[in-house]
Amino acid sequence: DGGITQSPKYLFRKEGQNVTLSCEQNLNHDAMYWYRQDPGQGLRLIYYSQIVNDFQKGDIAEGYSVSREKKESFPLTVTSAQKNPTAFYLCASSIRGRLSNTEAFFGQGTRLTVV
Amino acid sequence: QKEVEQNSGPLSVPEGAIASLNCTYSDRVSQSFFWYRQYSGKSPELIMSIYSNGDKEDGRFTAQLNKASQYVSLLIRDSQPSDSATYLCAGQYGNKLVFGAGTILRVKS
Numbered sequence: 001d002g003g004i005t006q007s008p009k010y011l012f013r014k015e016g017q018n019v020t021l022s023c024e025q026n027l028n029h030d031a032m033y034w035y036r037q038d039p040g041q042g043l044r045l046i047y048y049s050q051i052v053n054d055f056q057k058g059d060i061a062e063g064y065s066v067s068r069e070k071k072e073s074f075p076l077t078v079t080s081a082q083k084n085p086t087a088f089y090l091c092a093s094s095i096r097g098r099l100s101n102t103e104a105f106f107g108q109g110t111r112l113t114v115v
Numbered sequence: 116q117k118e119v120e121q122n123s124g125p126l127s128v129p130e131g132a133i134a135s136l137n138c139t140y141s142d143r144v145s146q147s148f149f150w151y152r153q154y155s156g157k158s159p160e161l162i163m164s165i166y167s168n169g170d171k172e173d174g175r176f177t178a179q180l181n182k183a184s185q186y187v188s189l190l191i192r193d194s195q196p197s198d199s200a201t202y203l204c205a206g207q208y209g210n211k212l213v214f215g216a217g218t219i220l221r222v223k224s
Contacts, residue, residue, distance in 0.1 A: 031210070033211075033212060035214075041216060042121075042203065042214045042215055042216035042217050043159070043203065043214040045211055045212075045213065048210065048211060048212075050210050056210070058211065090158055090159070092212070094212070096210075102147050102207060102212075103149060103161050103164050104149070104161070104205075104212050105161060106158040106159050106160075107158060108157075108158050109157075109158045
């Protein structure tokens with residue numbers, strides 16, 4: 001089945017620890033996105049990538065890092081510099097470059113909690 | 116001004132009524148718009164996309180885009196309790212997909 005897979009579903013991080021959230025898609029989509037959602041809030045863009053080996057900062061990139069070494073994969077690292085990382089993290093992907101077909105589809109999300 | 120804005124609600128409608136959800140956008144947002152439904156604790160699910168001025172219907176859902184007034188709306192006919200969720204409006208801003216804060220819809224049986 002084609003889709004977007006995020007893992008793990010739940011993740012616990014200790015203070016000062018780096019953690020990496022996985023996002024894999026087999027939809028052959030060019031563009032991938034990472035969003036953060038806090039309780040009762042909308043989605044805020046962390047990083048996005050339109051093509052392999054290229055990515056751009058979103059609105060809240062501080063304390064996060066990404067890589068895009070393969071088309072299918074866009075992992076997000078939450079570093080110790082992110083002071084308030086507890087949130088629901090969502091990965092999405094979409095076809096790039098087609099003006100009338102840019103729908104983005106989401107993975108099931110990773111809920112990160114600092115303990 | 117935020118790129119995409121929505122009233123957070125909650126919007127309460129009785130079962131069987133029409134629910135009307137609205138979203139406004141700034142000049143910086145392009146003409147591609149999307150409506151997502153998000154149940155509590157789950158990820159957003161795409162329910163409608165609209166790219167040109169006017170109406171687009173899909174089952175009980177109708178998306179409306181008005182470029183002159185810079186708003187996009189979602190109508191849900193014959194609302195059901197299962198439609199109770201948060202509805203997120205999104206627009207294309209360059210290569211970014213930006214979201215409104217979402218409107219909570221409650222359908223009362």
